[in-house]
Amino acid sequence: MLQNLPDSVSVYEVSPRDGLQNERATVPLRSKLRLIDALVLAGLKRIEITSFVSPKWIPQLADADEVGRHAKPPPGVAFSALCPNGRGLERARAARMSEIAVFVSASETHNRKNVNKTVADTLVAFQETIGPARAQGMRVRGYLSTVWGCPFEGDIDPERAVTMAKKLLDMGCYQVSLGDTIGVGTPRHTARILERMFGEIAPARLAMHMHDTRGTALANVLVGLEMGIRDFDASVGGMGGCPYAPGAAGNLATEDLVYMLDGMGIATGIDLERLVEAGKVAESVVGRSLPGKVHLAGVRSLKA
Numbered sequence: 421m422l423q424n425l426p427d428s429v430s431v432y433e434v435s436p437r438d439g440l441q442n443e444r445a446t447v448p449l450r451s452k453l454r455l456i457d458a459l460v461l462a463g464l465k466r467i468e469i470t471s472f473v474s475p476k477w478i479p480q481l482a483d484a485d486e487v488g489r490h491a492k493p494p495p496g497v498a499f500s501a502l503c504p505n506g507r508g509l510e511r512a513r514a515a516r517m518s519e520i521a522v523f524v525s526a527s528e529t530h531n532r533k534n535v536n537k538t539v540a541d542t543l544v545a546f547q548e549t550i551g552p553a554r555a556q557g558m559r560v561r562g563y564l565s566t567v568w569g570c571p572f573e574g575d576i577d578p579e580r581a582v583t584m585a586k587k588l589l590d591m592g593c594y595q596v597s598l599g600d601t602i603g604v605g606t607p608r609h610t611a612r613i614l615e616r617m618f619g620e621i622a623p624a625r626l627a628m629h630m631h632d633t634r635g636t637a638l639a640n641v642l643v644g645l646e647m648g649i650r651d652f653d654a655s656v657g658g659m660g661g662c663p664y665a666p667g668a669a670g671n672l673a674t675e676d677l678v679y680m681l682d683g684m685g686i687a688t689g690i691d692l693e694r695l696v697e698a699g700k701v702a703e704s705v706v707g708r709s710l711p712g713k714v715h716l717a718g719v720r721s722l723k724a
């Protein structure tokens with residue numbers, strides 16, 4: 421029997437950021453705002469709406485300033501955005517964001533390809549973002565990418581990932597989201613990583629950000645749930661991927677995550693029917709069919 425399951429979990433939606441950053445076509449501002457509205461209507465309470473990164477590196481999100489200015493969260497909803505440096509923080513502040521997310525990889529090569537810096541220099545550069553953002557009343561989330569594997573270096577030593585996650589928390593992140601950036605994780609591997617993490621870090625300070633490249637994201641989430649993780653990232657329709665991680669495909673689809681949690685009696689505050697509608701909005705916004713399982717099959721389950 422499954423053990424230690426919670427009554428509720430928190431879902432952190434990343435489609436307007438992780439999803440749209442990986443689309444070939446740049447989506448117009450109006451369509452981005454339509455997607456964000458649909459996600460709010462579905463009941464998502466935490467949404468990463470864009471990235472204040474270099475527009476040369478991620479042209480799809482070059483309109484981050486306008487997205488931030490136009491998208492205003494209703495009470496009880498928090499919007500966040502990726503922020504790599506002091507310039508990004510200035511832009512986030514001008515857009516009146518209440519939360520930012522910083523990011524670094526557990527592997528040196530992916531980090532260098534993604535932000536053009538060594539891991540050590542990236543952590544130093546966080547002094548431009550984490551402390552100053554907190555001093556201005558913003559919350560700061562951290563991402564640790566490639567924890568399950570790197571597209572360039574292969575396996576990652578979990579001890580290195582633990583040290584880096586601790587460092588992000590010590591620097592002032594309220595939570596670190598552990599990324600399976602290229603979707604290579606399997607359940608025993610996940611259990612080993614989490615066991616090591618929980619030796620040093622309370623489960624409440626960690627989230628899981630699983631890409632579903634090989635169909636194992638939900639299996640890994642189930643391991644996380646049983647072991648004490650209560651925060652999961654997901655992307656409607658299963659959009660997503662890091663343009664600087666070759667082979668990275670979509671995130672775990674939010675509909676698939678919520679369908680499983682609903683079926684297990686674990687509350688998310690999200691209305692699955694409306695979420696499916698948000699997935700259809702996402703599909704029309706990006707103009708291609710999306711891969712999420714529930715998105716394709718619908719919500720209905722057979723009655724016994």
Ligand code: HMG
Binds near residue numbers: 475565661
């Ligand atoms: P760089 O080229 O080394 O930096 O990029 P630079 O400081 O030399 O700046 C180059 C140019 O960019 C300059 O403009 C700067 O002003 C400008 P120029 O003088 O050439 O005209 N610039 C900026 N413009 C606007 N906003 C900024 C900004 N910063 C510099 N914030 C940098 C370094 C970090 C900026 C770049 O590498 C970058 O933006 N990288 C972001 C890559 C990215 O967004 N990757 C995807 C997100 S991570 C991910 O998907 C993984 C995750 O989902 C978790 C997981 O799945 O594991 C989070």
Ligand code: MG
Binds near residue numbers: 601
């Ligand atoms: Mg990602």
